[in-house]
Amino acid sequence: DAKTTQPTSMDCAEGRAANLPCNHSTISGNEYVYWYRQIHSQGPQYIIHGLKNNETNEMASLIITEDRKSSTLILPHATLRDTAVYYCIVSRVTSNTGKLIFGQGTTLQVKP
Amino acid sequence: GAGVSQSPSNKVTEKGKDVELRCDPISGHTALYWYRQSLGQGLEFLIYFQGNSAPDKSGLPSDRFSAERTGGSVSTLTIQRTQQEDSAVYLCASSGTGGGYGGNQPQHFGDGTRLSIL
Numbered sequence: 001d002a003k004t005t006q007p008t009s010m011d012c013a014e015g016r017a018a019n020l021p022c023n024h025s026t027i028s029g030n031e032y033v034y035w036y037r038q039i040h041s042q043g044p045q046y047i048i049h050g051l052k053n054n055e056t057n058e059m060a061s062l063i064i065t066e067d068r069k070s071s072t073l074i075l076p077h078a079t080l081r082d083t084a085v086y087y088c089i090v091s092r093v094t095s096n097t098g099k100l101i102f103g104q105g106t107t108l109q110v111k112p
Numbered sequence: 113g114a115g116v117s118q119s120p121s122n123k124v125t126e127k128g129k130d131v132e133l134r135c136d137p138i139s140g141h142t143a144l145y146w147y148r149q150s151l152g153q154g155l156e157f158l159i160y161f162q163g164n165s166a167p168d169k170s171g172l173p174s175d176r177f178s179a180e181r182t183g184g185s186v187s188t189l190t191i192q193r194t195q196q197e198d199s200a201v202y203l204c205a206s207s208g209t210g211g212g213y214g215g216n217q218p219q220h221f222g223d224g225t226r227l228s229i230l
Contacts, residue, residue, distance in 0.1 A: 034218060041223075042223050043116075043203050043205075043221030043222050043223045043224050044203070044205075044221045045221070046218040046220055046221075098145060098160045098162060098207070098219075099145065099157035099160055099168065099170075100145075100147075100155075100157065100219060101157065102147075102154040102156075103154060105154070
């Protein structure tokens with residue numbers, strides 16, 4: 001599975017959009033981009049995933065560049081409860097290789 | 113609906129003892145995964161069950177670790193002769209089966225079992 005590169009930490013003002021970047025320059029055509037987050041003392045929470053097209057759900061938007069070598073997770077109106085470690089993961093997730101490889105992620109601090 | 117449930121939420125045991133950790137996946141999910149997270153570290157894959165296929169055990173750190181999944185539902189992770197380095201949060205996840213090329217069902221995690229070896 002392709003490796004990802006994320007900034008170690010980011011700050012965001014409450015109510016503003018949080019834009020979390022991720023580089024995955026070695027991504028293959030059959031690999032998806034997944035975003036999870038982990039709030040202290042909880043298990044990782046699935047946020048969103050995509051293959052080629054931009055995606056949006058009730059939590060966030062995922063913007064994938066045309067060459068698929070990078071992506072951005074957008075939290076449109078960050079709240080204090082969005083403070084967490086955000087993981088960008090690239091994975092094929094076929095029927096026989098289901099493991100996710102987590103990096104160190106980006107620690108997002110939402111400030112009042 | 114109910115999410116992934118893990119028990120116990122906390123477990124403290126003495127070095128050398130055996131421990132069993134339980135995972136109840138989301139109903140209907142055919143895939144089940146175990147990971148562990150040591151203090152200040154990222155998540156480390158341990159083992160993966162998919163339906164009736166042979167499990168992917170490639171992440172198990174030693175032969176003291178084993179897991180089984182009975183009836184395609186509940187899973188138990190067993191650690192024999194525990195060592196202090198086994199102290200970690202053990203996380204379970206489950207997912208549905210994606211169709212077609214690539215499979216794209218996300219994994220949903222429980223809140224883990226915090227294991228402390230004295």
